[in-house]
Amino acid sequence: LVDDVAELRQLFSRMLTDHGIQVICAENGAVALQQLQQHQVHLILLDMHMPVKDGPSTLKELRALGYQQPVLALTADVLQDKHREMQQAGCQQVLTKPLTETALLQAIGPYLQDYRCNNSCAPSVLDAKSVDELYEFDELQLSYLASLTDLQLQIKNLQQQQDDAN
Numbered sequence: 001l002v003d004d005v006a007e008l009r010q011l012f013s014r015m016l017t018d019h020g021i022q023v024i025c026a027e028n029g030a031v032a033l034q035q036l037q038q039h040q041v042h043l044i045l046l047d048m049h050m051p052v053k054d055g056p057s058t059l060k061e062l063r064a065l066g067y068q069q070p071v072l073a074l075t076a077d078v079l080q081d082k083h084r085e086m087q088q089a090g091c092q093q094v095l096t097k098p099l100t101e102t103a104l105l106q107a108i109g110p111y112l113q114d115y116r117c118n119n120s121c122a123p124s125v126l127d128a129k130s131v132d133e134l135y136e137f138d139e140l141q142l143s144y145l146a147s148l149t150d151l152q153l154q155i156k157n158l159q160q161q162q163d164d165a166n
Helices: 006-017 029-036 055-064 080-088 101-112 131-165
Strands: 044-047 071-075 093-096
Touching: 006 101, 006 131, 029 044, 029 055, 044 055, 055 071, 071 080, 071 101, 080 093, 093 101
Parallel strands: 044 071, 071 093
Antiparallel strands: none
């Protein structure tokens, strides 16, 4: 799981580990490439917009190194042209954030059929979770949503700086 937003890494990790899926996290593509030298992974969830090394350049390097496992793009970009570009670059699928647990599990399920720990990637019944776990999960989601406002401001400021420089 490669994403520069810590809350998203924590949220998606929680969604996946709750279903028996082992997760290795990286905050950018450079860290992910280092981790791949130490770990065998069966699927990569890769954010497309990150500092240090973004998704497209990470994907290009992964493929050049011979990594043939599935890579699913994570993006907040909703433009279909951008989605097509990501798939043409070698992503098997593009997932648009925000992403629900059900959508995430349905997307990765077909790619992990041979590696499942629990015989199923279907979401478990919510009643089986304790109230404390639900509150903790809700707090993660709220933390992520709160961080979106800050990210939007940062993006606008960067765009303004680029416009001013041009």
